[in-house]
Amino acid sequence: MRAFRKLALGILLLATGTLAARAQDPLPSWNDGAAKKAIVDFVKTTTTEGSPQFVPAEERVATFDQDGTLWVEKPIYSQFVYCFDRVPEVVKARPELADVEPFKTVMAQGREAIAHLSHEDLVKIAMATLSGMPVEEFREEVRKWLASARDGRWKRPYTDLTYLPMQEVLKYLRANGYKTYIVTGGGQDFVRAYAEKTYGIPPEQIVGTAIGTEYSYGKDGKPVLTKEPKLILDDNYAGKAEGIDLMIGRRPYAAFGNSTGDQQMLEYTKGGGGSRLAMLVLHDDANREYAYGPAQGLPDSKVGTFTQQLYDEAGKAGWVVISMKSDWKKIFGFE
């Protein structure tokens, strides 16, 4: 009887220990492996007082690309879907655009038109659909659209398509005093409209491709900031490192990306002294998400490239590649 009690107690302690260990795992959706270990080691090394690589709290900055790094970017960036969905409204307000390309094609084909449009055409559509309104009105419109729009594959709001393992990284870093920033090629104001709710990242921590505003007075005499089709920051490639310096003024200690547009951000991060973490998400899971990039031999995306060269660079530069297929137990929170 006593032996039985001891055994029962032992099992209980073991079970409690395992539960406690699980409860303490900050990255439960990650499989054990090099990627998870790199993140945990980085956090421990940089936040343990007395560690030679200790980073003071105020300098703890981590930057995240959004499309393809924090949420799904295929078949096209959701911001482009938003822009395409807005074209009819813009043409209604400016009927002269109905016969002008690329608006004519979009009016005829809707979202399907993306296959026929050049990068320049996409920029034209973005500029026309993302400017001309007060900033508050724009953000309200984006929120309304996000509440009703559904993606084609999962039939869910786009904001459901964030990667659970990356949400865990965001929270884990913040719990350890890191300020998390999004540094996106997407529109700064577009992402600001939902990032606080979706990622826990406030507007002042969103760096993105930015157009200007113009200050004027409304009919009630109150000031209005109207979005203008004037590019201030192209937050891609070298623009990501430049944008980080402009908006944050500190070099990140950790950076996460997935395409050649993130290369300079990762280089800039690793270029600092001490312990720095640079990670690259590899989309190699066609079943649960998408497979594209070097391993798949698929053609590059129109709006981002995922070349063999980039992944070769990762090996040389000490960036850690995250395999969606083998590193992530779960991909989405709704699974």
Place this chain on the structure above:
Amino acid sequence: MRAFRKLALGILLLATGTLAARAQDPLPSWNDGAAKKAIVDFVKTTTTEGSPQFVPAEERVATFDQDGTLWVEKPIYSQFVYCFDRVPEVVKARPELADVEPFKTVMAQGREAIAHLSHEDLVKIAMATLSGMPVEEFREEVRKWLASARDGRWKRPYTDLTYLPMQEVLKYLRANGYKTYIVTGGGQDFVRAYAEKTYGIPPEQIVGTAIGTEYSYGKDGKPVLTKEPKLILDDNYAGKAEGIDLMIGRRPYAAFGNSTGDQQMLEYTKGGGGSRLAMLVLHDDANREYAYGPAQGLPDSKVGTFTQQLYDEAGKAGWVVISMKSDWKKIFGFE
């Protein structure tokens, strides 16, 4: 004897009470008056749960002009002194400038040249002296300069010339959950070099006139961001409201300025709903600091104007004017 004890106890309690009240006064360098009351009332109204004007913690943003609002701006902005002091070094590196205006005049007259230079000339000098070097090197140079440079009147480092009452406002707002930002017409990178130490404001909370950077690789193959003479944000007048939207993405609840360059920031702040605080520092104390602006009938500064119109606007718009002479018990911490 018992009565005496009671009296002694009463005095003791009274004294303790007064000390406690003093210790609790968040603005000890302010005289009681409309300005101090406006600040305290604003903080109480916006941070007391259940108050109809309660502001959630994440939305608490307060913006401060720097020159003339947080520190002395006369006889000229200290950043211009820095630029003038750097001209010989720039001319040494680029000898062709020695015979070109405005560099020729500055080489001959030093800081005195300011009296003879147009605004365009000042911009030329600023662009030449504030660009061409890696960002880290620039900030290090500014820190070195600040450590040795002394102002002409008090013979002290420029960073000693911050206004103690405004330092108290910064701390008081932060203690109540406000994020404090500097929104300056001065150079963003210049102010970032010392703002954390001088004001407790980190680089990511400095919005200022900004030039771009260019990303390249050094001899060691590591990325370098070099400051380029290319204006990205002119953070004056309407540019202050536009810069706040670009860099912060939230409308401030409180804003502090002192010149026409701050007018749009104050308007934009007051234009939001709920309780908003807009304040204007009036330099009316020639003995302890300087007296300029409407009350003094002095000519406007070359690089900022303090018109009667601005102060008339204050009355109409509900901005609160801070009189240095009557509202501030002490001006500097070293007094």
